Amino acid sequence: MSTAETTSAPTQAPRKINIQVLGPIIALVVLVIVGALMNSNFLSYANVTNVLARSAFIGIIAVGMTFVITAGGLDLSVGSMAAFIAGLMILVMNYLLPSMGNGVPIILVGMLAALVAGLAAGFLNGFLITNMRIEAFIVTLGTMGIYRSLVTWLADGGTLSLDFGLRQTYRPVYYEGILGISWPIIIFALVAIAGEIVMRKTAFGRYCAAIGSNDQVARYSSVDVGRVRILTYILLGVLVGVATIMYVPRLGSASSSTGVLWELEAIAAVIIGGTMLKGGFGRVWGTVVGVLILSLIGNILNLTDFVSPYLNGAIQGVIIILAVILQRGRKAEG
Amino acid sequence: MSTAETTSAPTQAPRKINIQVLGPIIALVVLVIVGALMNSNFLSYANVTNVLARSAFIGIIAVGMTFVITAGGLDLSVGSMAAFIAGLMILVMNYLLPSMGNGVPIILVGMLAALVAGLAAGFLNGFLITNMRIEAFIVTLGTMGIYRSLVTWLADGGTLSLDFGLRQTYRPVYYEGILGISWPIIIFALVAIAGEIVMRKTAFGRYCAAIGSNDQVARYSSVDVGRVRILTYILLGVLVGVATIMYVPRLGSASSSTGVLWELEAIAAVIIGGTMLKGGFGRVWGTVVGVLILSLIGNILNLTDFVSPYLNGAIQGVIIILAVILQRGRKAEG
Amino acid sequence: QDTTVIGVSIPAATHGWAGGMNFHAQEAVDRLEEVYPELDFVLATAGDPSEQVSDIEDMVATRGISALVVLPFESEPLTGPVANVANQGVWVTVVDRGLSQEGIEDLYVAGDNTGFGQVSGEYMAENLDEGAQIVALRGIPTTIDNERVAGFEQAIEGSGIEVLEMEHGNWNRDDSFTVMQDFLSKYPQIDAVWASDDDMAVGVLAAIEAAGREDIQFVLGGAGMKEMIQRTMEGDEMIPANVTYPPAMIATAIELTAVGMVSSAPVSGQFTIGSVLVTEENAEDYYYPDSPF
Amino acid sequence: MTSATAALSLEGIDRSFGPVQVLFGVAIDLFPGEVHALIGENGAGKSTTMKIMGGYLSPSHGTVSVGGEPVRFRSSDEAEAQGIVMIHQEFNLAEDLTVEENVFLGHELRKGLFLDKKAMREETVALLDRLDCRVDPKARVRDISTPDKQMVEIAKALRRDARVLIMDEPTAVLTNREAEVLFEQVDRLRSQGVALLFTSHKLDEVKRISDRVTVMRDGHVVESRPTSELTADSMAEAMVGRELSNLFPKRSAEISSDIALKVSNLTVPGHATDVSFELRRGEVLGLSGLIGSGRTETMEGLVGLRSHEGTVEIDGEAVKITSPRDAQSRGLVYLTEDRKSRGLVLNMGLRENLTLQSLPRFAKPFLDQKAEEEALDKAIKDFDIRAPDRSMKAGNLSGGNQQKLLVAKIMLAEPRIVIIDEPTRGIDIGTKQQIYEFIHHLAAEGVSVIVISSEMTEVIGLADRIIVMRQGRVAGEVSGAEKTEDAIVRLAMGLGARETETTA
Numbered sequence A, B: 001m002s003t004a005e006t007t008s009a010p011t012q013a014p015r016k017i018n019i020q021v022l023g024p025i026i027a028l029v030v031l032v033i034v035g036a037l038m039n040s041n042f043l044s045y046a047n048v049t050n051v052l053a054r055s056a057f058i059g060i061i062a063v064g065m066t067f068v069i070t071a072g073g074l075d076l077s078v079g080s081m082a083a084f085i086a087g088l089m090i091l092v093m094n095y096l097l098p099s100m101g102n103g104v105p106i107i108l109v110g111m112l113a114a115l116v117a118g119l120a121a122g123f124l125n126g127f128l129i130t131n132m133r134i135e136a137f138i139v140t141l142g143t144m145g146i147y148r149s150l151v152t153w154l155a156d157g158g159t160l161s162l163d164f165g166l167r168q169t170y171r172p173v174y175y176e177g178i179l180g181i182s183w184p185i186i187i188f189a190l191v192a193i194a195g196e197i198v199m200r201k202t203a204f205g206r207y208c209a210a211i212g213s214n215d216q217v218a219r220y221s222s223v224d225v226g227r228v229r230i231l232t233y234i235l236l237g238v239l240v241g242v243a244t245i246m247y248v249p250r251l252g253s254a255s256s257s258t259g260v261l262w263e264l265e266a267i268a269a270v271i272i273g274g275t276m277l278k279g280g281f282g283r284v285w286g287t288v289v290g291v292l293i294l295s296l297i298g299n300i301l302n303l304t305d306f307v308s309p310y311l312n313g314a315i316q317g318v319i320i321i322l323a324v325i326l327q328r329g330r331k332a333e334g
Numbered sequence C: 001q002d003t004t005v006i007g008v009s010i011p012a013a014t015h016g017w018a019g020g021m022n023f024h025a026q027e028a029v030d031r032l033e034e035v036y037p038e039l040d041f042v043l044a045t046a047g048d049p050s051e052q053v054s055d056i057e058d059m060v061a062t063r064g065i066s067a068l069v070v071l072p073f074e075s076e077p078l079t080g081p082v083a084n085v086a087n088q089g090v091w092v093t094v095v096d097r098g099l100s101q102e103g104i105e106d107l108y109v110a111g112d113n114t115g116f117g118q119v120s121g122e123y124m125a126e127n128l129d130e131g132a133q134i135v136a137l138r139g140i141p142t143t144i145d146n147e148r149v150a151g152f153e154q155a156i157e158g159s160g161i162e163v164l165e166m167e168h169g170n171w172n173r174d175d176s177f178t179v180m181q182d183f184l185s186k187y188p189q190i191d192a193v194w195a196s197d198d199d200m201a202v203g204v205l206a207a208i209e210a211a212g213r214e215d216i217q218f219v220l221g222g223a224g225m226k227e228m229i230q231r232t233m234e235g236d237e238m239i240p241a242n243v244t245y246p247p248a249m250i251a252t253a254i255e256l257t258a259v260g261m262v263s264s265a266p267v268s269g270q271f272t273i274g275s276v277l278v279t280e281e282n283a284e285d286y287y288y289p290d291s292p293f
Numbered sequence D: 001m002t003s004a005t006a007a008l009s010l011e012g013i014d015r016s017f018g019p020v021q022v023l024f025g026v027a028i029d030l031f032p033g034e035v036h037a038l039i040g041e042n043g044a045g046k047s048t049t050m051k052i053m054g055g056y057l058s059p060s061h062g063t064v065s066v067g068g069e070p071v072r073f074r075s076s077d078e079a080e081a082q083g084i085v086m087i088h089q090e091f092n093l094a095e096d097l098t099v100e101e102n103v104f105l106g107h108e109l110r111k112g113l114f115l116d117k118k119a120m121r122e123e124t125v126a127l128l129d130r131l132d133c134r135v136d137p138k139a140r141v142r143d144i145s146t147p148d149k150q151m152v153e154i155a156k157a158l159r160r161d162a163r164v165l166i167m168d169e170p171t172a173v174l175t176n177r178e179a180e181v182l183f184e185q186v187d188r189l190r191s192q193g194v195a196l197l198f199t200s201h202k203l204d205e206v207k208r209i210s211d212r213v214t215v216m217r218d219g220h221v222v223e224s225r226p227t228s229e230l231t232a233d234s235m236a237e238a239m240v241g242r243e244l245s246n247l248f249p250k251r252s253a254e255i256s257s258d259i260a261l262k263v264s265n266l267t268v269p270g271h272a273t274d275v276s277f278e279l280r281r282g283e284v285l286g287l288s289g290l291i292g293s294g295r296t297e298t299m300e301g302l303v304g305l306r307s308h309e310g311t312v313e314i315d316g317e318a319v320k321i322t323s324p325r326d327a328q329s330r331g332l333v334y335l336t337e338d339r340k341s342r343g344l345v346l347n348m349g350l351r352e353n354l355t356l357q358s359l360p361r362f363a364k365p366f367l368d369q370k371a372e373e374e375a376l377d378k379a380i381k382d383f384d385i386r387a388p389d390r391s392m393k394a395g396n397l398s399g400g401n402q403q404k405l406l407v408a409k410i411m412l413a414e415p416r417i418v419i420i421d422e423p424t425r426g427i428d429i430g431t432k433q434q435i436y437e438f439i440h441h442l443a444a445e446g447v448s449v450i451v452i453s454s455e456m457t458e459v460i461g462l463a464d465r466i467i468v469m470r471q472g473r474v475a476g477e478v479s480g481a482e483k484t485e486d487a488i489v490r491l492a493m494g495l496g497a498r499e500t501e502t503t504a
């Protein structure tokens, strides 16, 4: 009966969450305001659509990366994987063109190929990491080199181009949409919403956090740790496939420079969004905010020409650090 | 009094260590044998010297990285930092040339500048990570962009070249040596030996492992966690400075393409060598083996011409993964 | 608003030649903004094709450009997006790498990569005996590199020159240094090296010098880096020649476009900037001491 | 003996870790509706035995049977599927997840594809209520106190509908009051026909709650009898193999009148307010209070582990302490109550752990490994640390031996003022006596000691004077003849020591 006295107010917890939660959002809002002040077209329909649509690739991948990182993993291979899948998809479609002819079916086959390739690539990473017990960093550094190399080889050092006719058929998938919202934005939104739901509302999401926090405990709690881990990589692989499906109609080609550094951008977005690199806690909506922050930085730098373009990278670096400082502003105690 | 009965035989420990210890060494030996079989010049004095000397940059940096990773950190900025320091060093020396004249003193001033710049850059990373409590991944991703950008800006997009006369004076630092062993090899060896001693025989090394394992325990054990952490980054920064001192005399120039991807190579070497990415355990000699493995892969691929050069990256990836599989061969129990 | 905005989109300075091109672009922009107050420039550098497309989209959406000067990172991926821009009535100047579809651009200031390879190959064929053995360093695996190599191979065909091996030096000094060191270990006799780019030539020369090898008669670089041109000019036997591929072509393109915008008679058509062989005799004409490249 | 079939039984179980055998032919039967206690010295093999029952470890030889049928568990899942649930000595909680997430981990309630969060919340609240634990179900486990973690573990196990419930030292971190709550649940389960097995080093508890006691020594079962045939003393004797004299030796030393530590108005935001006290040289000061009264936080503030305000004087000199390092340089050292996450680096060796706190002493400038080994020898001897292998990781020591190593580590720092928080948590009764002697010995040498303990008898038996805390404030002080359990409890619950101050 007297315990009531001793427990007392857990008053600080909500406040603690607020700042952590608000951090990335504040950073995003600040960027939007800065952008709007600098250029009146910044908030125009065209610019907003551009920024959102081009965020979609990294964004879709980053949603998958959130799961991988939450479960204590890492994937450096996503950029190369995207390039490889894009190359493969183009080859498949070009190859089938004579037999299938131009049209929606061939595009669907290409999409299917991308998803299957993503699934396989994700499975390979997951399998090596989980079943062979090799550090995720090494496995995915290895596969990063492998996919990058393979796409260069497939393209014979040059560029793989989608047949011109096919490109016209496929083009709307990036450039058009419904109700004035372009497809990449729609797909990105759907992936993000689904990701958020899976992370928060399903056992899978919870298992990811548990495994990232302490895989031993998860194992003792009857969680099939290996399976969940592999699944995070497969999920990521499939999402890389989805991102590629959006990417190919944008440029209609793939080469060894496709998707370079996407992995770092995706990981940065995840962390800016508040997910912990060590695992144990993940936030999909935070990742979306992180992706938007990163895209906006690039966009805003193009709005003005105050600084030498040589220094763009420096400004990006400073803003990334500032965005995170904003978020972690309060000194954690103990 | 009854303890005597229960203690006894530590017989299994050595056996356990052996496979983990031998892993990277076996991988290295296999590579050497493969190399020797493929090309008779592989073991020639010239080739061995070349490989060792060019390993020195990454090697020296990777020794520092071992401490950072052991203490639970990470540094993605080392490659850009090296480029920036190299650029700065060249600018300083070129600038002082009219007043100081060509000779040993100006080289020494340049070296000093490199060390100081490395120290400052390492301190900056460490400060942001430790005192502002931002994830190492984000901080160093940020500074990576910043340094890369700064060197591009310093070089006006092009290449910073050391004055031709100075280059002649400085050249021996890379190309000559004593007793037929070139300086980079000597310095690399010294850094590695010193690193090994610091890691195993000093309080600092022990603290790094303790912090990487569980910083809370370290804090409760009166370890000045912040100071040790910052020191690991400073140490790494200074070693990047040392590596740069060896690098500049090689080609006498620096540009935005200097040191690209060194960070990944250094981290990969550390992990191949058996250090755990999560921190808590580090092995400097393992890192040295890791660096040699990575250099040898490139060397062997260049010495043979079985495969399309486009696929070099794929083969590198496969070998890296295999080297680690070899090392972790035994399934960990529980 | 009576200012006209011209967008300039180029690849970032990731290697020497690109660095020089960046420098010339920046320099042209600064100079022209001074000369024509009614012109405003946006200069964006991109790290990959996708980023370049984004830059171009931004220029159209937020800066309302009237003209675009673009040096495509790669031809294929930029063809569609640049065509979009052209369709919106924006003047388009394409530099160096042609788009994969003809007729999109209003002005094309072209480099000639196949020609670059050919001139290099012809020089080799002329200056080496039959049976001579050479090694070659290639750039970053791209279409440009493929075209250069194809031109080169075509030119030496039938000359009896044997290409021992080609390997990617990625237009990078350090990478080529490493590759060349390993070539030297591998091949006891090399008569000449086609470095295909002056940055790579720097690395190659350092490796040869360090190894103290006497068998190599010369190294042929390319793109006309000022240090290399100077050495050719001074009669350095190791660097007897160079093949131009001037990074300043971007400045030409920007200038032509700017003039087109301010005057009533736009300059359209195609200007091909061919690759020229530089030797001791004509080196002085290609020596630009102020350029960073 | 009993005719009913055992719910779970072990027969001839051997277990080795590498070349070291730790269990020898262990045989135990657990019957439905019976509370079975397993007791033994630290390192006797209790936890190992329990882990084999729970499917966490497999035996090297021997048979495990469930309901008379031999089984072979390949994982804890398989054991759980048979209704065998275990609460570990060291917590098995994912620290980044919340209390309710941990309670349901691996057994989430679902509504279609999605989690049924509402039902889980309600059930968690109900479970915690049943345990009289008021921790916020949405709090992260990382942020709750050690006793609360234990309660979460218990809640987690209660949910699982066990036929056999195995609890490894569930009460080590609980006070009597909370243990009482647990025992109510144990009684309830017993009456429902669950077979229970638990270990404890608190023998009075064993006497009170169990029906049968099995004693282990050095990996062997040495005795197994109905509890009614044993007394706490005879249990201790069976465990240790010798008779135990008085647990708390007489204090002989004089306490000096010098003030070693003077704390005035120490405030640790959120945890403690205006705590003031003095500590004399050679004195043993007890710090008592209910769990959650802020004793730990006050002391962590004092040594600079938490931000704090107030003045601290050591030997009459005002000092500013902002980190444990500062504190240690003034001879002030704190032993944490949380050995697993704050006390020991579990994946490092014994030697590395032992010397971590006083490492500069061994660095001259290179670490003197020989001196470290000698220190380890001495620690093993002084604190009776039973390590089968000197080169093992600290995490592989038995729980009690980890605690001994932790105490040894703190003592190696040669403190002049030492604060020990729950010093004998999980330590067997024989070694406890040694540690008490050690503390008295320290005090006699002029070291000042503050003891925080949830075991009332321990504080009363050890301390010269006891400060009682309540809700982050000093509620009162007792010494001499007033050092009674009743007086302390009254203060701790806010009833006031003297009738005049009572508001009730």
Ligand SMILES: Nc1ncnc2c1ncn2[C@@H]1O[C@H](COP(=O)(O)OP(=O)(O)OP(=O)(O)O)[C@@H](O)[C@H]1O
Pocket (backbone or CB within 6 Å): D017, D022, D040, D041, D042, D043, D044, D045, D046, D047, D048, D049, D089, D386, D387, D388, D392, D396, D397, D398, D399, D400, D401, D426, D428
């Ligand atoms: N993973 C392991 N590796 C090596 N030895 C181990 C391991 N786990 C336990 N041991 C050893 O087995 C013996 C028995 O340990 P156990 O944990 O069963 O003791 P316990 O009776 O529970 O003691 P305590 O009362 O201290 O908890 C100890 O000597 C311990 O060091």
Ligand SMILES: Nc1ncnc2c1ncn2[C@@H]1O[C@H](COP(=O)(O)OP(=O)(O)OP(=O)(O)O)[C@@H](O)[C@H]1O
Pocket (backbone or CB within 6 Å): A006, A007, A334, D142, D143, D144, D145, D146, D147, D148, D271, D289, D290, D291, D292, D293, D294, D295, D296, D297, D337, D452, D454
């Ligand atoms: N790391 C922490 N973060 C936030 N709150 C905490 C933390 N540790 C403990 N608390 C809370 O602080 C209050 C007091 O802590 P604690 O239980 O440690 O007090 P105590 O008197 O030392 O008790 P005991 O020593 O018996 O555990 C409790 O409400 C507890 O839940």
Ligand SMILES: [Mg+2]
Pocket (backbone or CB within 6 Å): D046, D047, D048, D089, D168, D398, D399, D400
């Ligand atoms: Mg135990």
Ligand SMILES: [Mg+2]
Pocket (backbone or CB within 6 Å): D295, D296, D297, D337, D421
């Ligand atoms: Mg406490």
